Amino acid sequence: MIEDFTYYTPTKVVFGRGAENKTGELVAVLGCKKTLLHYGGGSAERTGLLGRIRESLREAGVSFVELGGVVPNPRLSLVNEGIELCRREGVDFILAVGGGSVIDSAKAIAYGAADEERGDVWDFYARIRVPRACLPVGSVLTIAAAGSEMSCSSVITDEATGTKRGYGNDLCRPKFAVMNPELTMTLPAYQTACGCVDILMHTMERWFGGGGRMELTDGIAAALMRTVIRNAKILVSEPENYDARAEVMWAGSLSHNGLTGCGTDGGDWATHQLEHEIGALFDVAHGAGLAAVWGSWARYVYKENPARFAQFATEVMGLQPAATDEETALAGIAAMEDFYRELKMPVTIRELGIEPTGAQLKEMAEKCAAKFEGGAAGTMKKLSAEDMERIFRAAM
Missing domain, CATH: 1.20.1090.10 (Dehydroquinate synthase-like - alpha domain)
Incomplete structure (x- = not known):
């Protein structure tokens, strides 16, 4: 028997060569004032991708702060650092530049930064609380794998306890996904x-x-x-x-x-x-x-x-x-x-x-x-x- 279902895919996809150069205008059209540019290690910097993203944001008149350091199996400690940075800087948009780990980390930060209770973001992954809000998220994809750029899910690791948990909620579905296959060629x-x-x-x-x-x-x-x-x-x-x-x-x-x-x-x-x-x-x-x-x-x-x-x-x-x-x-x-x-x-x-x-x-x-x-x-x-x-x- 065919099951009932709801299919919801609000993410705008911009796909193809040079697509990352449109990132700034994609953020600007959403009316956001300040962005957290979130990324992983040094590859995005070495390849010049982060430089192009920064320039695109500046040209669109979008201000931003940065937080790098995301690793595979993204860490709760960095998520908490990102939440505090967003609150302190008045960030109202999260831009993930990387693969699934970076996007998942961005989603967790977005939950925590928008949490009016200012509780522990891990509560959502432990199913203790349900988020009521989430900052908007966008992504520039560099690794084809997790599908987090269009999904409602994210997975975070609490390294202090060795616990890895996933959570899904439509609130975190990215507003846009920028996908240039050329960015994956150096993997x-x-x-x-x-x-x-x-x-x-x-x-x-x-x-x-x-x-x-x-x-x-x-x-x-x-x-x-x-x-x-x-x-x-x-x-x-x-x-x-x-x-x-x-x-x-x-x-x-x-x-x-x-x-x-x-x-x-x-x-x-x-x-x-x-x-x-x-x-x-x-x-x-x-x-x-x-x-x-x-x-x-x-x-x-x-x-x-x-x-x-x-x-x-x-x-x-x-x-x-x-x-x-x-x-x-x-x-x-x-x-x-x-x-x-x-x-x-x-x-x-x-x-x-x-x-x-x-x-x-x-x-x-x-x-x-x-x-x-x-x-x-x-x-x-x-x-x-x-x-x-x-x-x-x-x-x-």
Whole structure:
């Protein structure tokens, strides 16, 4: 049965070569007085991107202050620093220049800076409070991966407790997303591959949900996943291929703005939750962590709906049907792992360069389960802490 849904995508997209030069006018038209320019490490400065953004803001008459230093698995401590800076400087707009980590950090700052209660922004991620306001956010995307440039979600890590939590609310959906595929050409191959895995997983999580199906949504989702797989392979040998970069970048946005989940139950998301625990404890790259654990999750749950996994094998991975849905399903899982290997992505936790102890695997599973009412995650199959621990062990 097709599920009821609301599809909401208010983000204006400016896509193509030189698009970043329009950033200032995009901010100015919103009537904002002072912007926080938020970014990560030195690459945006070295490539001249930040210089072009600053000049664009000045030409549009937009004043700004800056806060850099965002790292993968963005930190709560920097978010709190940004909130205080925004309050002190009277900032009324947050401009994120970077990838998903920078955009997620910007969203968290935007929640906190607009919070009239002036409480702990972590309350929103811990589900203690619900935000009532959020400063407007815009982004200049430099990494095709997270889809945060068009999504309602963000993920923040409290490094003091080793806890990583995601939160979704339409208040934080960016007002605009500036996307120039050329800005992704200098990324290391590993980072590009991690991004492609993350994009795929955003649609795979929705594909493998436990609820209804919509034929049109399935067609869009399958086409998106095939497009990412095809172009990710091109980028292995042709990292400066503009068309392949453009296909992957646009897929990243569409994969996580809700389009590939219309008419479904919203998706399973257990693989993401499992990876969040790995990322929180060991600070691994998100896409690599997803690749490392997905195959073990899939083999643990596929019997709940082998036909759906078989459909994935034939429509996404391009395999011929085997004698049974179960055989086709397992072949599809193996084919996806082969694709990860082709990108030099890990398919086990050890291949991430870490080796959690049995006690750490148990701890990660228990922390993951504790996030959910009833202590169970997922919709394809409800996973208890014991189930999650088995998946972690199988993924070693």
